[in-house]
Amino acid sequence: MKTETPAQASSVTTELSRAELDAVARHMAEAGTNPTGPLEASLITGGRSNLTYVLSDGASRWILRMPPRAGRTPSAHDVAREFRVTSGLRGSGVPVARPVVLCEDEPVLGGAFTVVDHVDGRSVQSRDDLDALDDSRLAHVMASLTETLAALHRVDHVAAGLGSFGRPDAYAQRQLHRWRGQWELVAPEDDEVRAAAAELERRLVAAVPEQRSTGIVHGDYRIDNTILEYGHLPEVAAVVDWELSTIGDPVADVAMMCAYRDEALDLILGAPSAWTSDRLPDTPALAAAYERAGGVPLDHWDFHLALAYYKIGTIAAGIEHRRRAGVGSGPGFATAGRAVPRLMAAGLEVGSLRP
Incomplete structure (x- = not known):
């Protein structure tokens, strides 16, 4: 793809x-x-x-x-x-x-x-890939990205044959439970990082919201998980990397997309990434563009954004866990562990979840 x-x-x-x-x-x-x-x-x-x-x-x-x-x-x-x-x-x-x-x-x-x-097209992964797009074409790509995510969240998952793809309710509770379990498997030995993660977990547990929207959740949506068709105006030709997909609260999908804008993603990927470029909209602008594209209302935004930082921090810890186990190699393995404290700290700094 x-x-x-x-x-x-x-x-x-x-x-x-x-x-x-x-x-x-x-x-x-x-x-x-x-x-x-x-x-x-x-x-x-x-x-x-x-x-x-x-x-x-x-x-x-x-x-x-x-x-x-x-x-x-x-x-x-x-x-x-x-x-x-x-x-x-x-x-x-x-x-x-x-x-x-x-x-x-x-x-x-x-x-x-x-x-x-195989889908013909280009994958915008690196900063160099992104810089090949001028401002006008990049603006069109970003509009296509947010419109595609909003379109995904409008799909009737039952009509699409995905009625048993995941439980439609209590998504936030289930995600928090799942990722806390994942964290326990891969948590580093650093006491300060463990303490930050524990505090973020405590705040998240205390703030679990009522779910107001249900739809198909990609779980890892950003520019480098798409293939772009480069015509007169480039647009999304295929969304890829669905391994974290499920049925749940679409607000969480938007939050993950926005949390990945943090520069910690460069440490996870091992190079300056397209998605962390300052040429792209910041988190508030990206979230607003999604809502304008017809996405669901972003209810309980602070909770979902903080949980997204926690999840990405756990993903980074998992990469470091595999490095310590001596399996796998390549960009990001030497640096992903450094993203973990940054991401846990970012979760602790989210608006209404601050003490």
């Missing part, structure tokens, strides 16, 4: 063998998409989260996604969720890659995997 430079990563944990690629081809053929020749795979992202490969038979291209082969944390790499939600969104008006096959037979590759069509 993404057009990127092949990542440098350890062949021990990321290389696909000829036998594995032949098995993938068999599963694709059984699902109705028959490669015309032997598959070749090129790793384009790997290490921090799911592994992503471009597959080619010499004539066509597809994308294969699978979890890391070691150092996984429970429920954090769920490619089956990606497949289910993108299958449900076909024809909804929300742009997604066409799903090809989901294989949950873990012995095939050492974990579940999905294959989807």
